Amino acid sequence: MTSPAPENVLGDWHETVLRVRYNETDKMGIVYYANYLVWFEIGRTEYCRARGFSYRDMETNDDAFLVVAESYCRYKAPAYYDDEILIRTRITELRRRSLRFGYEIVRANNAQIISEGETGHVVTDGSGRVRSFPEGYAQRLLAPPILKTSGEKVPTQTAPE
Numbered sequence: 001m002t003s004p005a006p007e008n009v010l011g012d013w014h015e016t017v018l019r020v021r022y023n024e025t026d027k028m029g030i031v032y033y034a035n036y037l038v039w040f041e042i043g044r045t046e047y048c049r050a051r052g053f054s055y056r057d058m059e060t061n062d063d064a065f066l067v068v069a070e071s072y073c074r075y076k077a078p079a080y081y082d083d084e085i086l087i088r089t090r091i092t093e094l095r096r097r098s099l100r101f102g103y104e105i106v107r108a109n110n111a112q113i114i115s116e117g118e119t120g121h122v123v124t125d126g127s128g129r130v131r132s133f134p135e136g137y138a139q140r141l142l143a144p145p146i147l148k149t150s151g152e153k154v155p156t157q158t159a160p161e
Helices: 035-050 055-062 137-142
Strands: 014-019 065-075 084-094 098-107 113-124
Touching: 014 035, 035 065, 035 084, 035 098, 035 113, 055 065, 084 137
Parallel strands: none
Antiparallel strands: 014 084, 065 113, 084 098, 098 113
């Protein structure tokens, strides 16, 4: 069991930049509430990608799925069409068969936290039976990023920039 995640990982947010699209807003020009859960998914997908793997890798290569078992979102301020936002994502708990991601949605131009939330996931096989993480994935989730959002490698401390 590796829960909760080590403190040095808990402080490390992965940031994904997104611009609010018109179709994500309601008639009042405010982002529709369900889109925040979509943004959480974008955040965790990019979090994994920055660590060198994707959900698809787990599904196709290892018959492992991260099923959303619960979600929570607290709305603190509205987001509007064309706002540039940061989706901040981190691991808050990692166990042998489950994990939790924490999120903040932040308005980029003034650093205002628009929403915060969390999702809980259970690892299952293709038949929906709970299983342990496949070899290596838990370690990757807790490791520092190796790729930037753009797909570039993150420079190491010993490598020149």
